[in-house]
Amino acid sequence: RINGQRLWDSLMEMGEIGGTEKGGCNRLAGTDLDKQARDLFCAWCEATGCEIKVDKFGNIFAKRPGINNELPSVATGSHLDTQPTGGKFDGVFGVLSGVEVLRTLHENNITTPTPIEVSVWTNEEGSRFQPAMQGSGVYVGRFDLQQELDKTDVNGLRLGDELARIGYLGEEELGSRNIGAFFEAHIEQGPILEDEEKRIGVVRLGQGIRWYNVEIQGQESHSGTTPMHLRKDAMVATGKIVAEIESLANRYDNGLGTVGFMQVYPNSRNTIPGNVKFSADLRNPNPDVLATMHEEFVAYCDAVAKERNLEITVDNFWYFAPVEFNASDDVKAATENLGYSHMDIYAGAGHDACYMADLVPAGMIFTPCENGISHNEIEYSSPEQCEDGANVLLHTMLTASKR
C-alpha cells in the first residue's frame, strides 16, 4: 500500500506553487510556476533513485530501474500545469500518485521486473497554448513537434521559447522511450462516482472533443448613430452563436458545448465591435453524434454570416476522436483485488493516457471529487479518495510489470 499521508502532504506542497487565495492553483504551462513544479517533481523522483530525462517538447520522464532494464517500462504520468482558476488535484494527483508509487517501491526495496517510469506531460490543459494534451500528443506523433513549439499564447509568447526559458527544452527525441504500458490516475472531474458512491472509476473510453477558433469580422461603428439595420455587429452574432451552442448540446444525448474564451475588438463600449474571436468546445462520447454536432455548428455559423452579412471563419483546429482504453481490465482487476467499489465510466475530459493509448496498452483510474467540480479553485478530493486511487495505480502497475 502507498502512504496516503505522504501523498496528501505532497499534493498540498505542490499546491502552494501558484496557489490562489481560494485554495486553488494558477500554474499555466511554460510559466515560472510550471518550472517550480517541475523542479520539485524532479527532486522528489531523484530521491527515489530515478534517472530524469526531458524531451524536445519538455515532457519529463523519471525512470526507476527494474530487474531487466531491456524490458519496456510500465509507465504512469499526467500533468502539472493547471487552468488559470484550476484546482490542486487535476493532473497533479496523477503525477504525485506516480511519485508515491516510486517512493513505495523505494522504501520497501522492491525491484520490479521491468523499469517503472513516471512522466510529466507538457501543457495538458490547453489553456495557455492549444490544443490540450499537447505534450503527449506530440510524443505519440499526433502533432508535429516544430509546429507545436511555435504555438503562441494570447500575448504572442512562443511555447518553445518559454520551455527554453524555464530550462525544460530537453534533448530526448519524441516517442523514444521504451514504454510497454501506460496508466494514469486522475480525479473524475465530474459528479458520477460521487453520485453512485463508488470509490474507483474504471475508465473505458475518452469522449470525442472538437475545438474551434471562431472569428467574426463585422465593421466598427458608432453605438449612438448607427441604425440597427445598418450594423455589422460582430458581438450580436457572437451572442447568437453562444446561445445556439447551448441549444445544440442540449439536443443530443451527452452533448456538451462551451464557449470559454473570447476577445472583443476594439472593446470600447460605444463602438460596435468590428471583430470578435472566441473558442468553441464540442464533446460527445459518440463520434457520429459529435460529427453531426460539428456539422450543425458550422451550418449555424454560416447561416448567421449570410443573414448578417458578416465574415465568420470557423476553424476546427483540433479533433480528438473517442478512444477506448484497452488496458482497463488491468485497472479493474487491481481495484477488485483491493476490494474497492468501482464502476465503468467514460472520461469527459481529455487526458494524456488517451494519446498514449495510440502506442501502448493504456488504462485510467478515476477517483471521485467533491460535487464533481473541476477547473475551479474549489476542486477537492479527500485524502482517502486520493489514497484509493494511488493504491489502485500501484497494484495495476505491479501486475503489469510482472507480465
Add this chain to the structure above:
Amino acid sequence: RINGQRLWDSLMEMGEIGGTEKGGCNRLAGTDLDKQARDLFCAWCEATGCEIKVDKFGNIFAKRPGINNELPSVATGSHLDTQPTGGKFDGVFGVLSGVEVLRTLHENNITTPTPIEVSVWTNEEGSRFQPAMQGSGVYVGRFDLQQELDKTDVNGLRLGDELARIGYLGEEELGSRNIGAFFEAHIEQGPILEDEEKRIGVVRLGQGIRWYNVEIQGQESHSGTTPMHLRKDAMVATGKIVAEIESLANRYDNGLGTVGFMQVYPNSRNTIPGNVKFSADLRNPNPDVLATMHEEFVAYCDAVAKERNLEITVDNFWYFAPVEFNASDDVKAATENLGYSHMDIYAGAGHDACYMADLVPAGMIFTPCENGISHNEIEYSSPEQCEDGANVLLHTMLTASKR
C-alpha cells in the same frame, strides 16, 4: 470666411498623433498621445494671442480677448481624445474649427465685442474612462469632481493620476469660466445628411443615453465533464442578453442597443466562464421610450438570472436625458446667411455641448461624413464639408458675440 486648407492641414497634422495604419486615430484620454494633442492645440491657440487655462479636471480653455472683457465669452469646443479605433474627425473637427475661428479673427485683426473662447474637454469618448462627456459633465456640475478623478481604466490606472502625469491637472475651478453661449461643430457620425444631401445639420436635440455595467456571476467548471443541466455558465447567459439587446432595440422606433465591451473570466477555453462583465448602451430620442427600454432590459436580465440560477447585477451608472438645444436658431440663421443647404437633425451621440446646455444657450452644427461611419478608422469628411462647418461656426459665434 475661414481658411479651409489651413483647417484641413491642421486636421491632418493632429491626426498623426496616434495615427493608425488604416488612417484613423487611437488617442485615448489621459495617454501620452492625448498630451501631445493638447500641447499642439495650446501652441496653436497661443499663436493667435489666446490665454490658456486648465481646470482641475484637465479641461483646457483658450481665451481671445474682445472689446469688453467683462462680458461673457462666446465659446466653442469639443474633444481631442478618440476611440481606440477612432477617426481623425470625431471631436477634433470641432476643436480645430474653433482654432480656425481664432486664426481667422487674428489674421483679420478683428476684435469681437465679447471674448471668444475655445475649449478642449477631457475624456469625451468615455472609452477608457466612463462615462462619456466626462469633462463637460464635471464642468457643469453633473458629476462630482473627486469621484470622476478617481475613476480607473481596465488596468486600474486612475484618471486623476493620468492627467497629472501628462501635465494637464490644472488650477482653475470647475464651472468658473465666464461663458455666455456655447456652440459645437461636429461631424454627424450618421448617414442622414449624406442621404438627404444637406451641407449642414442644425442639431435640435441630443438623444437619451443609458450606460450599464452588467456582471454575471456563475461558477467555473470543466467544459468536458460538467453536464449541461448542472452548469452555471456566465457566458451563455451573456450570449442570451447580447442577442436580446438587439431585439429590444428593434422593437422600438429609433431604438439602439449595443454591447461594445466585455471581459470574460477566467477566459480559458475548457473552463466554463464563471464571471462575465460587459457594457450595455441603450439610446432613444424619446425619454419615455428609453425608460421602457430600460425596464425591459433590466427585467430580461432578472429573468435570465432566475431561470439560470446566476447572480446578475445591472448597474445603470449613467443616464443622459435627451437635451434640447435652445440656441439652434442661431446656427440656422448663420447657415442660411451663408447660403448652405441644411436640415434639422438630432444627435445620436452625446456631445460636450449637451452638457454645456445646462448652463448657457447652446447649439450644434453637424457636417456630413462618408457613409455615416464613425468610431472607425475609416471615418471621413471632405475638406469642403469641414470648411462648411467651420464657416457656420464662425458666423454663429460672430453673431452671438454682437448680441
